[in-house]
Amino acid sequence: MKRTDFDVIIVGAGPAGLAAGYVLAKEGISVAIIERGIFPGSKNVMGGIFYRSSLDDLIPDFYKEAPIERHIVEQKFWFLSEDSMFSTGLRSERFNIEPYNCFSIFRAKFDKWFAKKVADASAMIINETVVKDLILEGEKVSGVRTDRPNGDLYSDVVIVADGVNSFLAKSLGLGKEIRTNDVAIAVKEVIELPDKVINDRFGVSNSSEGVTIEITGPYFNNMRAMGFIYTNRNSLSIGIGAVIEDLVRLKINPNDLLEILKKHPAIKPLVSGGEAKEYMAHMIPEGGYYAMPRLYSDGVMVVGDAAMLVNSIHREGANLAIESGKLAAKTYIEARKKGDFSKKTLSSYQKKLEESFVLKDLKTYKNLPKLLEEKRYLISKYPKFIIDSMYEIYNVDRVPKSEKIRLIMNRAKKEIGYFNILKDIFNIWRSFR
Ligand SMILES: Cc1cc2nc3c(=O)[nH]c(=O)nc-3n(C[C@H](O)[C@H](O)[C@H](O)COP(=O)(O)OP(=O)(O)OC[C@H]3O[C@@H](n4cnc5c(N)ncnc54)[C@H](O)[C@@H]3O)c2cc1C
Known part of the structure; x- marks a missing residue:
């Protein structure tokens, strides 16, 4: 037998x-x-x-x-450029109702x-x-x-x-x-901070509510890099992963990338005064289907x-x-x-x-990894354009808004090109088919 x-x-x-x-x-x-x-x-x-x-x-x-550490009530997505941050995301009381959507752990x-x-x-x-x-x-x-x-x-x-x-x-x-384009190396640090400090910095009313921030953009030098900050009860998990191909191409290691992330003016105040307790590195399969x-x-x-x-x-x-x-x-x-x-x-x-x-x-999402491999600029050029355009609009300098819009349209034409914008929209649409 x-x-x-x-x-x-x-x-x-x-x-x-x-x-x-x-x-x-x-x-x-x-x-x-x-x-x-x-x-x-x-x-x-x-x-x-x-x-x-x-x-x-x-x-x-x-x-x-x-x-579990905290249940998540707000999920944000930040695009960073050298000196700015453009934020999108959702905070909802629906995330604050049991049995909850997700947790930091x-x-x-x-x-x-x-x-x-x-x-x-x-x-x-x-x-x-x-x-x-x-x-x-x-x-x-x-x-x-x-x-x-x-x-x-x-x-x-x-x-x-x-x-x-x-x-x-x-x-x-x-x-x-595994292709170096299909795997990211990610590093993560756990930074200890008192829970009250975390609550204040992230705008939550108690230590069981949490926030996530996903981070990308032109700040990372045209890399397919994704950073994150997650709130735990008495600490923050901060990390970043980048596709191996891009790390090799730019001869940068993920630890340096994490230090660069922590220095950004929008990130620094969130982690300041904290004490690094743990450091980890791991691979993430990102090649998809x-x-x-x-x-x-x-x-x-x-x-x-x-x-x-x-x-x-x-x-x-x-x-x-x-x-x-x-x-x-x-x-x-x-x-x-x-x-x-x-x-x-x-x-x-x-x-x-x-x-x-x-x-x-x-x-x-099966075509998205390939699309980003071929058109890395999608996660840097467009966010940079949006950040610069929003700066134009928010910055009150006695230039009429109609003139600002004309300048933004001109920049779109010069920096990206109308035809290229249409092509990129078509390619993104096609990648989801
Ligand atoms: C930095 C980072 C951040 C991430 N963030 C998130 C997130 O926020 N949310 C999310 O859902 N996912 C996230 N992920 C992905 C998530 O961690 C993985 O998808 C998940 O852990 C996969 O689970 P698994 O059981 O397949 O593999 P693993 O969790 O890797 O478990 C594999 C196990 O096998 C053991 N093992 C390996 N080889 C052998 C062997 N030869 N003999 C015996 N044992 C062996 C290992 O020790 C390990 O315990 C993240 C990953 C990383 C690296």
Whole structure:
């Protein structure tokens, strides 16, 4: 008889692996989650905005017991130029009503809490163990080789949830070599400040309400760079990620980029007087739909960042990881009923993802990474034009408004060109088709 130690082995105890483990364990399926860190979350980095709905579907009202920092009541988007900031965003009392839309979190605490729920549901979490390879029987994945003595473990199915740049997916020929245009390197610092100072600076009335600021624009030298500031209870998470290709092209490292961000006149007063407590760096898969590997094969499914499931435009990653983990687990449950773990049966994982918001959203934005790769100026030239035009309008210098509008139109013609504007609008419209 074929040897199996567990029905399912999951590699990686991030949100994707933990969600898969939770669904399976709740169904009474024997599942092991193998994690290289000393505990789940110990190696994980996130900006840290966590969208509620995917996990709420698994653990209703989880936020009432999970270690969350603040629920987010305002989300802003800032475009920075050398000396200015143009802001857009939404503050809404609807975000202030339970069960809330999203929260700021720390992954080290949050993943640890989530892992405990998964362990309580009777999944086995094996920490401090590295999966070195997948074990194949013919074409079928039938287990994992770990770095422990006699560390081979066998299962019906392996769920690969080892995060971005998954060497396991690559080893199966599912994932391609990652292009430097498809991955960003992000750095993040946690800056401690008293909660009252944070409340005042970000305009919230108490320490459970939070604000997010996403930041891009010409200040970052034509790079595909995205910064962020998120309010935690007694600290700020500030960070920035940039596509590797741009970092190499401009010979700049992400740490320098973070220092540049912190020096901007709109950012400096927000972080001033704070004490840096933690510093982290990590990769983010940003290639979108076309950068995804194949998601399944005989005896194996790939979930979360390992499958490049990140919607970077909306900074959604952990929720897509949870959704994909759930769907992979459901696919296993169906396959088990058939007693068939072939790629034909597991292909319904892909179908489920296609029917969910995960791949629907990634498809919506599928051409955007390429568009920004080819037309980097879209995130610098236009914001700069808007900032300079708004300055013209706001600056009262006894020049009549009609004259100012004429000057702005002239600048649009000279600096960008009417025909180019129409072309760019057409290209953006086409990229969403
Ligand atoms: C700076 C930054 C900011 C981000 N901000 C946000 C945000 O605000 N909101 C959001 O939703 N998403 C955000 N993301 C994305 C989000 O963090 C990821 O999409 C999410 O963590 C993916 O979950 P995962 O379980 O697929 O992978 P991970 O969280 O990376 O988990 C993978 C796990 O596998 C383990 N592992 C890896 N290899 C092995 C191995 N060989 N053997 C055993 N264990 C292994 C790792 O230790 C890790 O615990 C951000 C990412 C970064 C880097």
